[in-house]
Amino acid sequence: MSNIALPRRRPHYLARLFEAYGQEIVVLAALVVLFIIVGLYNPRFLSDTNLTSIFSGNAYIAVAAIGMAMVIISGHIDVSVGSLIGVLATIAGTLAVSGYPVWIAWTVPVVAGIVINTLLGALIAYMRVPSIVASLGMLSILKGGLISATGGTWITGMPPEFFIAQARLFGIPAPVYFMIVLTIITAVWMRYSATGRSLYAVGGNPEAARASGLNPERTCVFVFALHGFFAAIAALLFATQLQVIQSTVPPNLELTVITAAVIGGVSILGGTGTVIGSTLAAILFACIGSALIFLNVSAYWLRAVLGLLILATVLADMARRRRSLIP
Amino acid sequence: MTAAFRSLLLRHETILGVLLVVALVILAFQSDRFFTADNLLNQGRLMAEVGLVALAMTFVIVTGGIDLSVGSILGLVAILLGVFWQNLGIPLPIAMGLGILVGGVAGLVNGLIITRFGVPPLIATLATLALYRGLAEGISQARSVRGYPEWFFTLGQGEFAGVPVQLWIFALLALVAAIILGLSTFGRATYAIGSNAVASRFSGLSVDRSLLLIYTASGLVAGLAAVIFVSRVSTTRSDMGTGLELDVITAVVLGGTSIFGGRGTIIGTLLGLVLMQALKNGLALAGVKGDGTIVVIGAVLIGTVPSAISFVRMQTVDQKGGPDLRAVSKVKIRM
Numbered sequence: 001m002s003n004i005a006l007p008r009r010r011p012h013y014l015a016r017l018f019e020a021y022g023q024e025i026v027v028l029a030a031l032v033v034l035f036i037i038v039g040l041y042n043p044r045f046l047s048d049t050n051l052t053s054i055f056s057g058n059a060y061i062a063v064a065a066i067g068m069a070m071v072i073i074s075g076h077i078d079v080s081v082g083s084l085i086g087v088l089a090t091i092a093g094t095l096a097v098s099g100y101p102v103w104i105a106w107t108v109p110v111v112a113g114i115v116i117n118t119l120l121g122a123l124i125a126y127m128r129v130p131s132i133v134a135s136l137g138m139l140s141i142l143k144g145g146l147i148s149a150t151g152g153t154w155i156t157g158m159p160p161e162f163f164i165a166q167a168r169l170f171g172i173p174a175p176v177y178f179m180i181v182l183t184i185i186t187a188v189w190m191r192y193s194a195t196g197r198s199l200y201a202v203g204g205n206p207e208a209a210r211a212s213g214l215n216p217e218r219t220c221v222f223v224f225a226l227h228g229f230f231a232a233i234a235a236l237l238f239a240t241q242l243q244v245i246q247s248t249v250p251p252n253l254e255l256t257v258i259t260a261a262v263i264g265g266v267s268i269l270g271g272t273g274t275v276i277g278s279t280l281a282a283i284l285f286a287c288i289g290s291a292l293i294f295l296n297v298s299a300y301w302l303r304a305v306l307g308l309l310i311l312a313t314v315l316a317d318m319a320r321r322r323r324s325l326i327p
Numbered sequence: 328m329t330a331a332f333r334s335l336l337l338r339h340e341t342i343l344g345v346l347l348v349v350a351l352v353i354l355a356f357q358s359d360r361f362f363t364a365d366n367l368l369n370q371g372r373l374m375a376e377v378g379l380v381a382l383a384m385t386f387v388i389v390t391g392g393i394d395l396s397v398g399s400i401l402g403l404v405a406i407l408l409g410v411f412w413q414n415l416g417i418p419l420p421i422a423m424g425l426g427i428l429v430g431g432v433a434g435l436v437n438g439l440i441i442t443r444f445g446v447p448p449l450i451a452t453l454a455t456l457a458l459y460r461g462l463a464e465g466i467s468q469a470r471s472v473r474g475y476p477e478w479f480f481t482l483g484q485g486e487f488a489g490v491p492v493q494l495w496i497f498a499l500l501a502l503v504a505a506i507i508l509g510l511s512t513f514g515r516a517t518y519a520i521g522s523n524a525v526a527s528r529f530s531g532l533s534v535d536r537s538l539l540l541i542y543t544a545s546g547l548v549a550g551l552a553a554v555i556f557v558s559r560v561s562t563t564r565s566d567m568g569t570g571l572e573l574d575v576i577t578a579v580v581l582g583g584t585s586i587f588g589g590r591g592t593i594i595g596t597l598l599g600l601v602l603m604q605a606l607k608n609g610l611a612l613a614g615v616k617g618d619g620t621i622v623v624i625g626a627v628l629i630g631t632v633p634s635a636i637s638f639v640r641m642q643t644v645d646q647k648g649g650p651d652l653r654a655v656s657k658v659k660i661r662m
Contacts, residue, residue, distance in 0.1 A: 077449070129629060130586050132393070132449060136573055137629035144621030255457055262450070269447065301465040307458025311440070314454055318444045 023265025023313075024277040031284050038291040045294045052173060058286035059175030060085075060237035061253075062279045065260035066186050067230030069278040072261050073190075074223045075203040075270035076124060076131035078117075081231050082253030083142035088113050088235035090146060093155035093245040096162045105162060106236060113232030114225050116142075121224025125217035139254070155245040163240040175237045182233070183279040190275065199223060204271030252303075259306055260285060263313045339583035343598045350602060354609030361612055368491055372483075372559070374604045375493035376401075376552040378597075380571065381578045382504040383545040385596045388579055389508070390541060391521040391588025392448035396437060397549045397575060399459035401568030404430045404553035406463045409472030409563035419479060427550035433459055434546020438539040456572070460565075467565040475561060483558030493555045500548070505593035513537065521588030577628045578603050603627075 039046045064081055071078050088109040095105040120138050124131045167174040190196035198219055201209040206216040239245050263284070264277025288309075289302050355362040380397050387394045404426045411422035433455070440451040485492045508514040519527040520534050528534045549568075557563050582599030584591025603624060610620045 123629065133576075133580065133586055134629055136576065137625040140573060140621045140625030140628070144619060144625065148619045148622070252457070252460075255453070258453065259457065298465070298468060300468050301461065303457055304461025304465045307454060307456075307461045310454040310457060314446055314450055315440070315444050318446050 021265075021274070021276070023263075024274060024280060027264060027277060027280045027284055031280065031287065034284070034287055034291060038287075038294055042294045045291065050290065050294075054286045054290050055179075055283070056173035056175045057241065058282060059173075059179040060234040060241070061256055061260060061286070062179045062282035063182055063237060064231055064234035064253075064257045065264070065278040065282045066182055066275045067227035067234075068257045069261040069264065069266045069273060069275045070186070070190070070199060070223050071131075071227050072258070072266045073203045073270060073273050074199045074219060075206060076220065076223070077258070078120070078131065078135045078224070078227060079254050079258070080120070080135040080139035080142055081227070081257055082255075083139050083146065084113065084116060084228070084231050085235040085238055085253060087116075087142050087146050088232050089239035089245050090150055090155065092162075092236055092239045093158060096158040097155060102159065102161050105158075106164070109235055110229060110232040113228040113235065115228070117224045117228025117231065118221060120228075121221035124224070125220035156243065158240075158243075158245075163243075164236065166240065175241065178233065178237060179279060182230070183275055186275045195222075200271055256285065256306070257282075259310050262317075263309060267317055340592065340595050340598060343581075343583060343595065343602065347598055347602045347605070350605055350609070354605060354612070357609060358612040361609055366608070366612075368489075368494070370604050370608050371494045372491040374600060375491070375497045376556050376559075377571065377574045377578060377604075378497050378600050379500060379548045379552045379555070380545070381575045381596050381600055382500055382593065383541070383548045384575050384579050385504070385582070385584055385591055385593055386508060386517055386541045387448070387545055388576075388584045388586060389517050389521045389588060389591045390538060391524065392441065392538070392542075393452065393576070393586075394434075394437065394448065394542065394545045395452040395572045396433070396455040396459055397545060398568040398571035399456045399463065400430050400433045400546050400549040401553040401556065401571055402463040402565055403433065403459045403466075404550040405557050405563050405567045406467045406472075406565050408554060408557055410466060412475075413472050419476065423554050426554060427547060430550020430553065431543050431547040434543040434549070435539065437546065438542030441542065442535040442538050460569075463565040467563075469565065472563040473561070475557070480558055480561060483555050483560070493559070496551075496555070501593060501597060508593055513540075517541070518589060521585075521590070523589075574603070574624075577624055580628060 035046065044050065064085060068078065068081060091112055092105050092109045095108055096102060116138075120134060123129050123134045129137075164174055169177065190199060198209070198214050201212065201214055202216045202219045209216055209219075260282040261273070261278040262281075264273065264275075264279070264281035266273030266278060285306060288305060289299070292299055292302055292305070351362075360366055380401075384394060384397065407429050408422055408426040411417045411425055412419050415422075417425065437448075437452055437455055440446050440455070441448050444451075482492055487495055508517060516527065516532050516537055519530070519532060520537060524534055553568065556567060578600040579591070579596050580586055580599070581603060582591070582595035582597070584595060606623060606627070607620045610623060615623075
């Protein structure tokens, strides 16, 4: 963007930064404020062990939110991602337990994730099923299939080299690297590459995008395939972080993932937002969950807090839009 | 256009009716327990809660909206019913009324977010899905309420003239809903809003007021369903009604209501509802486990929409000798 000669007055650097990353800055500020307040109240919140467990335990949500952000930016939604993560984690665990080499246990779920979501994307793009209906259907197919296949049992006894999420480099757990590297690569790709930018174009106005020579259908399938890839990575991080794989993924995981994307500044109407915001928001949630415990608030209130946060963010988004749209 | 419209609706429902009969016949041959009065009435009992919510959801989807928060409203009202009665000592009949009222308020809040702030219904109710469920969890702190008095169970477990009590309530409300949607001015306005909200506004319809009423009604029936649910299972838990929205939306969409708004009928919803419940029950009797039936329902949900859309396309091509651009352009990729 910066090498295009802009006409007339160029706004101040900070103003432009805020223009481009307003929501991300707000989320970051909220994160900092949360750290200060909870840290003052209970310094153990800022301890190494707590921070490590917050970050590495929730990195998979941030990774899944990257894919979700792309899906929402391109104008769709996917409510089936939680079940997909459950299915892929179970596939990985089952393969590892049945004695297949670890690399197979890692790659098969990735391929499966891409294939399943490519199908979902094709259903939405070419069969014209609205994404909410298609993914609701997919949600019940995956969830029902998972429970009837596993009977709700837990998988244990994976070989020790299976657990990538427990590996550490320079004292920092592997999931944190996954989260940071994938976020940065995707953010750069979406901002600077032609394909990445086409997501914004298609999400902002599919007909205009078509008229400018883009193919919204192909973009949709491609985005869902990528989303499947990120869901698979998230599933691997989820499957390998504990010694057991529960075939019941955290209930409403899809909701947490969608919320992270939306609060991170991805407008639910499509066309705007960045994955930096979604990752920051995923971290913010994890911190709120942990902070509630340190503030001696019952964890049962967590979802109500998240619900209020989504609502506030969505209302702020609508208010801002209204201001900028009405001349 | 209206005549063509009506014949189209009739045809979708005819197809659905034929499908239902075929399904019933096959299921009856699969298991001799399926076609017994006991089993059918019991299925009706299980269907009533989803059915009540589906009646209001038909209105919601006909306006082009969606309400994902109904399951959470059900959970919240169920918890509040227990809290009002046991912790606050409010007499049970009043607690029931208050609970249903809270459901209405929750629906009204949805409506206000959607109409005052212009938030898309999908997002607004996704947010309140989390909020209401969160409130239910926070208020209950995972405690369940039991020990309701005996008379309370007649609502969910009793019978009147040999038919489960909640089926009477459901039948009555279904009749009311069918009359309002099919025959009243309000019903016509609902279709108009779903076909084109902006045009309806310019034609002098009070779009916002209609939407507020419809979303409030959706909350109210979810509250009523909650009371019936608690009475049927004789206990209160905060996770009640999780995933209810999926069943409800499936029944409505299966019944031929377009997810894009503008068309759909209560009779279609009833057919969709019965077909879904028959599939669930029939498959369960044929030995498919409960989770297997969710898979079938998901597949049916995905399968009906493209066929319905291609059906619309065929129709419009037939009548005009070329594709009706308005009908096709409504079929957008994004929601």
